[in-house]
Amino acid sequence: MTNPTTTNKATASASAPTPLCEVRGVSHEFPLPNKAKLRVLEDVSLAVNPGEVVALLGPSGCGKSTILRILAGLIAPTSGEVLYHGAPLVGPCPGAAIVFQSFALFPWMTVTENIETVLIAAGMTKEAIRERTEKVIKMVGLVGFEEAYPRELSGGMKQRVGMARAFSRTPEILFMDEPFSQVDALTAQSLRAEVLDIWNEKDKHPSSIVMVSHDIGEVAYMADRIVVLEANPGRVRTIVVNTLPRPRNPRAPEITELVDRLRDIITGSYLPDEVTAVEPETLDYEPLPESTVGEIVGLLEHLEGHGGKEDLFRIALETNQEFGRVIAVVKAAEMLDLVDTPKRVVQLAAAGSRFVKASLEERQTIWREAILRIRLFKELAEVLSRATGHAVTRDFVLETIVLRMPSENYEHIFGTIVNWGRFGNLFAYDEDEQRLSAQ
DSSP states (O other), rough: OOOOOOOOOOOTTTTSOOSSEEEEEEEEEEOOTTTTTEEEEEEEEEEEOOEEEEEOOOTTSSSSSHHHHHHSSSSSSSSEEETTTTTOSSOOOOEEEEETTTTOOTTOOHHHHHHHHHHHTOOOOOOHHHHHHEEEEEETTTTTTTTGGGSSSSSHHHHHHHHHHTTTOOOEEEEEEEEETSSSSHHHHHHHHHHHHHTTSSSSSSSSEEEEEEHHHHHHHHEEEEEEEEETTBBEEEEEOOOOOOOOOOTTTHHHHHHHHHHHHHHHHHSSOOHHHHHHHHHHHHHOOOOOOHHHHHHHHHHTTTTTEEHHHHHHHHHTOOOOHHHHHHHHHHHHEEEEOOOTTTEHHHHHHHHSSSSSSHHHHHHHHHEEEEEEHHHHHHHHHHHHHGGGHHHHHHHHHHHHHHOOOOOHHHHHHHHHHHHTTTTEEEEETTTTOOO
């Protein structure tokens, strides 16, 4: 039986053909309003070879879409090289087409007009445009809907229009940014199969596909190589080579086994069983996961309703949440000592069990005690106790965050501070005056 294999942090093997597109040592930063830089990618190297499907998999915020846009030439990286057929890429990749998550259709145009617009921009003749449009409409199963407007189409049909528009240019590389996340499960399954059927045709247009996804089952079914990313900043953690023969049955035991392995890789990265040795300074100011009180309380109550513990990915499935989001909520609850995470299981800690059984007032007390064990909350509480009027400006708090955690998104952390602090009756925040005060 053919089994998927895992490689170390690396690009394609030395024996691979000349890549269609490639990033080498790419890092990227986004400027923040205070002139600091938010690093979203660090030293990412990845090659896309002819005739393969490559999937980028990882939690929210790991830079999946940024890597895709850099490969497509839509974003120039802060540092590193971007190559197309071995030559430096300047501007948009000439052999690429993109299918977006949000459909990106012109609502005032019919199906035919939405497809024709990219061919007109390419300078094709009217006859060539007509022939190509008819061909791709038939290819994606939209015959009979040529004169329909986007408002008259289902989500799956809208995405078919997006696919037809991408295929109309006969791209060498098709980039797909979570293209099936806005449609129902059955439609997504059908669209995945159709994309692979088109990719598998003899003329091989597109030759290769690069897709961003948060759906582990999806990438196990579609991809030849699965690039697992880690966040803060985004890096390549490992590359899993999927050699399972095509056509694949998404419910086959081999696919299920691969899905389990990918889950173990991801949870081993983001919810490790053992705390690794780090410098004390790193422990002092641990970044706050972007998670609300409501999400954390919802997690705790979900666990209580399932006997106090549940598999991480079953939580994502049962709550219909993207797994990267669930990981962020679990990490937040773990930071507050409300849950423990042995392997892939999330279970209520002693404080979490007390919390779910407590009254609202008791919950707020438990929460306040928990957040005061976090260095940043403790420091802000001490500052407020000494400040005139026991209040400080929003800018002061933002500057404090930037100084303590210069690589983090200070706006997100500020939002978390206000949200968590309010519930614990620790802080109040006046939106109009933009002042944080002690309660």
